[in-house]
Amino acid sequence: xxxxxxxxxVRVIGSGGEQIGIMLIEEALRAAAEESLDLxxxxxxxxxxxxxxxxxxKYKYELTKKKQxxxxxxKSTQIKExxxxxxxxxxxxxxxxxxxxxxxSKNDKVKITMVFRGREFMLQEQAxxxxxxxxxxxxxxxxxxxxxxxxxxxxxxxxxxx
Numbered sequence: 634x635x636x637x638x639x640x641x642x643v644r645v646i647g648s649g650g651e652q653i654g655i656m657l658i659e660e661a662l663r664a665a666a667e668e669s670l671d672l673x674x675x676x677x678x679x680x681x682x683x684x685x686x687x688x689x690x691k692y693k694y695e696l697t698k699k700k701q702x703x704x705x706x707x708k709s710t711q712i713k714e715x716x717x718x719x720x721x722x723x724x725x726x727x728x729x730x731x732x733x734x735x736x737x738s739k740n741d742k743v744k745i746t747m748v749f750r751g752r753e754f755m756l757q758e759q760a761x762x763x764x765x766x767x768x769x770x771x772x773x774x775x776x777x778x779x780x781x782x783x784x785x786x787x788x789x790x791x792x793x794x795x
Contacts, residue, residue, distance in 0.1 A: 634671055634672065634673050634674065634689055635662060635665070635671055635672050636662070637674075638658060638672065638674050638682070638684065640658065640677075640681060640682045641657065641658055642655055642656070642657055642658070642681045643655070643656065643658055643661050643672075643674075643681050643682050643683070643684045644679070644681050644682070644683045644684070645661045645664065645672075645684055645685075645686065646675070646683065646684070646685040646686070647685075647686055648668055648670055648685075648686045648687060655681055661684060661686075664686065665686045668686060670686050670687055670688055671686070671687060671688065671689040672684050672685075672686055673685050673686075673687055673689055673692065708740070710740055710741055710742055711741045711742070712741065712742045712743070712744050712791075713736040713741050713742070713743050713744070714743070714744045714745075714746055715729050715732060715733060715743060715744070715745050715746070716745075716746045716747075716748055717729060717745065717746070717747055717748070717763060717767075718747070718748055718749075718750070718753065719747065719749065719753050719756040719757075719759045719760040719763065720753070720756070720759070721763060726763065726766060726767065726770070727770075729767075730767065730770045730771060733745075733767075733771055733775065733792065734771070734774055734775075737771075737774055737775050737792065737793070737794050738774070740794055742778065742791060742792065742793045742794075743775070743791070743792045743793075744789060744790070744791050744792075745764065745767060745789070745790045745791075745792065746787050746788070746789050747760045747763070747764060747781075747787060747788040747789075747790075748786065748787060749786045749787070749788075750786075754786065760788055761781070761788075764781050764788065764790055767790075768790075771792060773795075774794070774795055775792040775793065775794065775795060776792070776793055776794075776795050777790065777791070777792060778791040778792060778793040779791035
């Protein structure tokens, strides 16, 4: 901006968007000062660099407004976690599936964690059967994003909205 521009010649664009042409940096700064505006380097990689005559404060303000608008329109998804055990009963599973349905209806992803304690680690067949049962019960509204995988004393599976 203004005196911070290091190039000797620049291509200048006027405050109305019209192209003024290639001129020396001193002439461009003088033209910007006549309009009581700033000379802002828009494209420093071009040959010669492109500078625009504009109000820099107003330009920065508009950029922050655009960033805020983009952030507002951004969708946010969270990962909710449901923990089950190898000996979880059917009624408890139905309750947990109802929670999963509630989370997925809000466009969140659900991480199902099968927790093994002590000797329960030997019940891996039962654990896989429970995870398959959960997958079957949620097939109407959810899809498996990440297949069940072992992580130490846990098996994790990720469900997402259909």
